[in-house]
Every structure is written in C-alpha cells, then in structure tokens.
Amino acid sequence: MNDRTLNRPPTAIVVGGSLAGLMTSLTLSRVGVAVTLLERSGPGRSRGGGLLVSDGLVERVTGWGLVPGSPRVPTTLSGGMHSWHTIFTALYAAVEHDPGVTVIHNARVTSADQGDSAAWATADDGRVFRADVVIGADGHRSVVRAAVAPSHPDAxxxxxxxxxxxxxxxxxxxxxxxxxxxxxxxxxxxxxxxxxxxxxxxxxxxxxxxxxxxxxxxxxxxxxxxxxxxxxxxxxxxxxxxxxxxxxxxxxxxxxxxxxxxxxxxxxxxxxxxxxxxxxxxxxxxEYVPHHVVNGRLAIVGDAAHVATPMTGSGFTQALDDAEVLADVIEAAARRGLDGRLIADALLKYEKKRLRSAQSSVQSGQTFSRRFSPAA
The missing domain is CATH 3.30.9.60 (D-Amino Acid Oxidase; Chain A, domain 2)
Incomplete structure (x- = not known):
C-alpha cells in the first residue's frame, strides 16, 4: 500500500530541544508536518550568552501573525541582541502553543536508524519513536550525526x-x-x-x-x-x-x-x-566540517550538522537557514506523496542547498582557531 493513499500529514521526529530543535519543529509544523520533539532534559533551561536576531523571528518560523486570521505569537522578539534564555523562552512558548508539535521531555536518544517505510529514534529507556523522517538537532555531540555520517561522527x-x-x-x-x-x-x-x-x-x-x-x-x-x-x-x-x-x-x-x-x-x-x-x-x-548532512530518511541541522567557533557569529543564522530549507523541501515532497524515494530525494535537496554554506562557515572560523590556539 503506497503511503500517499493514507491521506495523512508527513511526520517528523526532531531530536534535541535547544534553539535549532525548536526552530526546526516550528518551521516543519508551519508547513503541515506533525512533529514529535524529543528533549533529553526536563522543562526549563537557561544557558549561554547573547545572540543577534532579526525582527519578527517567532513570526517567521511559525507563520503566525503574518496574515489576517492567523494566531498571534505568544511572545515576540524585537530585532537586536537578546540573551540565549530570552530567545529560548520565546521559541519554547511558541512550541507550547503549536498543536502540530508534541514535546516529550526526559527522552535521551541513544541511536537513530531507518527502514524502507520509516525512520526511528531509540531512547535509553527502550522507547522507540517512529516517523517519516528523523531530524537531529542534538548539538555538537549529536547521536543522529553518527547515523548520518558514521565515518565522520565527531566534532x-x-x-x-x-x-x-x-x-x-x-x-x-x-x-x-x-x-x-x-x-x-x-x-x-x-x-x-x-x-x-x-x-x-x-x-x-x-x-x-x-x-x-x-x-x-x-x-x-x-x-x-x-x-x-x-x-x-x-x-x-x-x-x-x-x-x-x-x-x-x-x-x-x-x-x-x-x-x-x-x-x-x-x-x-x-x-x-x-x-x-x-x-x-x-x-x-x-569544530565540525560536514561531509554529509543527510542519509536517506535521516538529516541533521544546527550544531549537529556544522559546528563553528562562536567567533564566526553565524551559528544561529545557519541553524535558522537549515530549518527553513528543510521545511521547504519536505513540504514540496509531501505534495507528491510520502514514499521513501520522494522523502530521500527531498532531503538530498536540503543537503545540496545547505552543505556548501555550512562548510564555508566552519572553515572561516578555523582560520581564527589556528591563529588563537596553541593546539590548533
């Protein structure tokens, strides 16, 4: 039975509930994907310094407040510098108000894999979460990266x-x-x-x-x-x-x-x-220069996909670009059906659009690292 006959929305598991994971969940939900967001810790997080964001970030990733009749964002952000905690709080509030995103806390993912008709993430307590795609937004020590690029797994x-x-x-x-x-x-x-x-x-x-x-x-x-x-x-x-x-x-x-x-x-x-x-x-x-960011039904975004020194100032913007391009290609694939070939082809389009930019961003920061660090 072909998946396209099921008349259902595409589904995604997003591993990692930090900024990249929140933005990816919201952009995917915006285009009609049913998202399950797996976060290894409990609710409430605070860390990091300051980040520069463009005006209307939450509206941009959700699509809310941009057309008459659309929901209003629960917390808006003006353009400029904000603390990591302020940005996280605004994005998390949007996720909590988004019926297309289900958040599961205390789900520590230990592996990701795929078959002909689905991909899945397995938690340390034995729970298995299945969907059409698994997206790793699980940071510089990404578990999903090990399944996407097993020969090049570590930053x-x-x-x-x-x-x-x-x-x-x-x-x-x-x-x-x-x-x-x-x-x-x-x-x-x-x-x-x-x-x-x-x-x-x-x-x-x-x-x-x-x-x-x-x-x-x-x-x-x-x-x-x-x-x-x-x-x-x-x-x-x-x-x-x-x-x-x-x-x-x-x-x-x-x-x-x-x-x-x-x-x-x-x-x-x-x-x-x-x-x-x-x-x-x-x-x-x-630092991590990616060779690939996709393997079949598996993909990685943000620091899971590319890790650059903060000196580049580009990590947050790169993660946002990842989230938006990923949503665009999955939305286009969903219009044609949900079989494995179409999904894999869509994710390869994501890789084609994002890989070179991600590589260049990391490599530009390596110039600074080699000059600054005695060990580099």
Missing part, C-alpha cells in the same frame, strides 16, 4: 574554551550599574585571551541603563590542561562544559586576574561579579 576540540556569563544590571555592584561602558559592544584582547561584551534587554525587557542584561564571553587558550584533567575533553572530543560548581576558588581568582590590566575596570568587575554569583560556565570549543 573535534579546537584547542581553547570560552567562559560565558550574563548578569542583570540590577545584580551588579552599584559602582558600575548603568555605566556607559556597557552602552557599546566591545572586543578586547591579546594572543591569550579575548573579551567580547555587550548589553541587551533585561529580563523585564528594559533597555535603559540599570535595567539591561550584561553579557560577556572570554576566549581562553591557557586552561586546556584543566579541560583534559577534568574530562571535559577526552582525546580530541569535547564531552561536556565546565559548570559553575566545577570552578574552584583558585581558578576563579585566575580568571579575575586575567581581566585586570587587560580590560576596562568596568568589564573586569562584571567578570568578578559573575564569578561570585556562580553565573560563569566554560565551553570548550568544537
């Missing part, structure tokens, strides 16, 4: 890490709260450490001095020994970040000293306040 450590934090201005010392030093984005540094800093709307949306969120990221090539010693990096593969409670007092003091004399007193004090508040995490940087 590799780039030889440095980034210390990241955000602080509400209301939580900063009074001496620097609302300081004009935070009015402009900054890029400061030398061969061992670089600081990127800036401000964006606060948790209440405030943009005036004293109510903003201050974010910073320090690129650091001097603490790789810590990463290997603690198991954050094993061999050439990044396994996990350095959490706030893994930063001992001695290391916190080293990071504080890193800023003194290098950067303005205000940015140095923001770093110190963030460390005292336990708001700092260390992210070892991985």
């Amino acid at each position: 590799t450590f780039a030889g440095y890490l980034v210390w990241i934090a955000t602080m509400e201005e209301t939580g900063l010392p009074e001496s620097i709260r609302g300081h004009r030093a935070f009015d402009q984005n900054v890029f400061l540094g030398d061969d061992d450490a670089m600081l990127l800093g800036g401000s964006f709307p606060g948790e209440d949306g405030g943009t005036e001095r004293g109510r903003r969120t201050i974010g910073w990221a320090v690129y650091d090539s001097t603490h790789n020994d810590l990463l290997y010693r603690n198991g954050n990096v094993q061999g050439s593969v990044v396994h996990h970040s350095v959490s706030a409670d893994e930063i001992p007092d001695e290391l916190a003091e080293q990071l504080a000293r890193m800023g003194r004399g290098r950067w303005s007193p205000q940015w140095t004090e923001v770093m110190q306040a963030s460390l005292r508040a336990g708001r700092v995490i260390g992210t070892p940087i991985s």
Whole structure:
C-alpha cells in the first residue's frame, strides 16, 4: 500500500530541544508536518550568552501573525541582541502553543536508524519513536550525526574554551550599574585571551541603563590542561562544559586576574561579579566540517550538522537557514506523496542547498582557531 493513499500529514521526529530543535519543529509544523520533539532534559533551561536576531523571528518560523486570521505569537522578539534564555523562552512558548508539535521531555536518544517505510529514534529507556523522517538537532555531540555520517561522527576540540556569563544590571555592584561602558559592544584582547561584551534587554525587557542584561564571553587558550584533567575533553572530543560548581576558588581568582590590566575596570568587575554569583560556565570549543548532512530518511541541522567557533557569529543564522530549507523541501515532497524515494530525494535537496554554506562557515572560523590556539 503506497503511503500517499493514507491521506495523512508527513511526520517528523526532531531530536534535541535547544534553539535549532525548536526552530526546526516550528518551521516543519508551519508547513503541515506533525512533529514529535524529543528533549533529553526536563522543562526549563537557561544557558549561554547573547545572540543577534532579526525582527519578527517567532513570526517567521511559525507563520503566525503574518496574515489576517492567523494566531498571534505568544511572545515576540524585537530585532537586536537578546540573551540565549530570552530567545529560548520565546521559541519554547511558541512550541507550547503549536498543536502540530508534541514535546516529550526526559527522552535521551541513544541511536537513530531507518527502514524502507520509516525512520526511528531509540531512547535509553527502550522507547522507540517512529516517523517519516528523523531530524537531529542534538548539538555538537549529536547521536543522529553518527547515523548520518558514521565515518565522520565527531566534532573535534579546537584547542581553547570560552567562559560565558550574563548578569542583570540590577545584580551588579552599584559602582558600575548603568555605566556607559556597557552602552557599546566591545572586543578586547591579546594572543591569550579575548573579551567580547555587550548589553541587551533585561529580563523585564528594559533597555535603559540599570535595567539591561550584561553579557560577556572570554576566549581562553591557557586552561586546556584543566579541560583534559577534568574530562571535559577526552582525546580530541569535547564531552561536556565546565559548570559553575566545577570552578574552584583558585581558578576563579585566575580568571579575575586575567581581566585586570587587560580590560576596562568596568568589564573586569562584571567578570568578578559573575564569578561570585556562580553565573560563569566554560565551553570548550568544537569544530565540525560536514561531509554529509543527510542519509536517506535521516538529516541533521544546527550544531549537529556544522559546528563553528562562536567567533564566526553565524551559528544561529545557519541553524535558522537549515530549518527553513528543510521545511521547504519536505513540504514540496509531501505534495507528491510520502514514499521513501520522494522523502530521500527531498532531503538530498536540503543537503545540496545547505552543505556548501555550512562548510564555508566552519572553515572561516578555523582560520581564527589556528591563529588563537596553541593546539590548533
């Protein structure tokens, strides 16, 4: 029996509920795909620094609010810099309001595979989730990538890490709260450490001095020994970040000293306040240049498909482009039927449209990594 006789919508499993997974779920739902989003953790997440988004991001990925009679987005985002948490919250609110997306938390996927008539993802508790396609949006240590590109499954450590934090201005010392030093984005540094800093709307949306969120990221090539010693990096593969409670007092003091004399007193004090508040995490940087992003009914998007240093500033935009192109090709295939050949052909069109751009983005960042890192 041909699938096209079933008169049903196409179905997709999206593995990973971070930004790429949320955007992919919403764009697929927008074109009529029934999506099951599998997220390994429970509800509620907060991490990361700041990202630049275009005006109307949520409207763009959902299609809501763009034509008369369409739903209104639950949370809109203005164009500009926003904290990772603010963007995640807005996208997750849209997912919660989207009847075409079912979110399943605490589903830790351990493998993905496919057959002639379906693809599936298997969780560590034995549950198997089946659909027409499985899309990996599961980050730099992607499980789905191992099924898409089994000969090239791992992103590799780039030889440095980034210390990241955000602080509400209301939580900063009074001496620097609302300081004009935070009015402009900054890029400061030398061969061992670089600081990127800036401000964006606060948790209440405030943009005036004293109510903003201050974010910073320090690129650091001097603490790789810590990463290997603690198991954050094993061999050439990044396994996990350095959490706030893994930063001992001695290391916190080293990071504080890193800023003194290098950067303005205000940015140095923001770093110190963030460390005292336990708001700092260390992210070892991985890089992955894809050879393929599709295998039959399986595809990967975002950091699962291409991992570039944050210095490129392109990761979020690349993930959005992945989500939109993927939705377009699946929508076109669904009009013709849902048999395996048509779906595989559609996903190959996604690869053809996205692969070169993804490769170029990662490779452009590798130029910086090789210059900055002694291990690169």
